[in-house]
Amino acid sequence: MFEIQSLVNFYEIYGYIAVFGVLLLCGFGLPVPEDISLVAGGIISGMGYTDVHLMTIIAMTGVLIGDSTVYNLGRLFGERFLRLRLVARILTPTRYNTVLRRFERHGRWVIFAARFMPGLRTPIFATAGITRFVGFPQFISIDGFAALISVPFWVYLGYFGAHERETLVRWITRSQFGVLGLLVAIFAAVLVSTYARRRIKATAGINGNGDDGNGNTRPE
Numbered sequence: 001m002f003e004i005q006s007l008v009n010f011y012e013i014y015g016y017i018a019v020f021g022v023l024l025l026c027g028f029g030l031p032v033p034e035d036i037s038l039v040a041g042g043i044i045s046g047m048g049y050t051d052v053h054l055m056t057i058i059a060m061t062g063v064l065i066g067d068s069t070v071y072n073l074g075r076l077f078g079e080r081f082l083r084l085r086l087v088a089r090i091l092t093p094t095r096y097n098t099v100l101r102r103f104e105r106h107g108r109w110v111i112f113a114a115r116f117m118p119g120l121r122t123p124i125f126a127t128a129g130i131t132r133f134v135g136f137p138q139f140i141s142i143d144g145f146a147a148l149i150s151v152p153f154w155v156y157l158g159y160f161g162a163h164e165r166e167t168l169v170r171w172i173t174r175s176q177f178g179v180l181g182l183l184v185a186i187f188a189a190v191l192v193s194t195y196a197r198r199r200i201k202a203t204a205g206i207n208g209n210g211d212d213g214n215g216n217t218r219p220e
Helices: 004-026 034-046 052-083 085-090 093-106 109-114 121-131 136-160 165-203
Strands: none
Touching: 004 034, 004 052, 034 052, 034 136, 052 085, 052 121, 052 136, 085 121, 093 109, 093 121, 109 121, 109 136, 121 136
């Protein structure tokens, strides 16, 4: 696991600007786990160096600007973006084709899920831009909603665990994917349940206009 103490020491010196800069660069594939960066930001807040609420806002801003920049560079340059040496290391032809298949199979959910997939965010966001799979407003809405779940979770986890750092690191190592996977599963279940209820109502003709959902008036 990435040495979280190194980040904490760095953040203690440079504060908000360091957290913002690291998270921004994470969007470009900086080999520093974004989730650990967020936890480290929360830890220095718990130690009294920064305000945890402001830290969450700054972290969210850094994350979204980084993600948006990667998406828009892909959108601007198209497949030429793949030929850049730095990009080619992160987004290989094999990985690019894999992301395309995931888009075909799972649609926009892939962009939402990328927020919870360390190591795959940059390739997925770049591919979304290159292919123009979704427009930028849709991209930032999906990614932003996912970030509203993940960013506060990790920052406040670091904040409340700042004085039990060794226990916190062990817990993150064991539970990082499980906890966020559970959050995603709960959110997905709510969406599926809501969609199913709407479909059932539409099928039954409950649309408030007296028709059966297909433009045919129901008999009284």
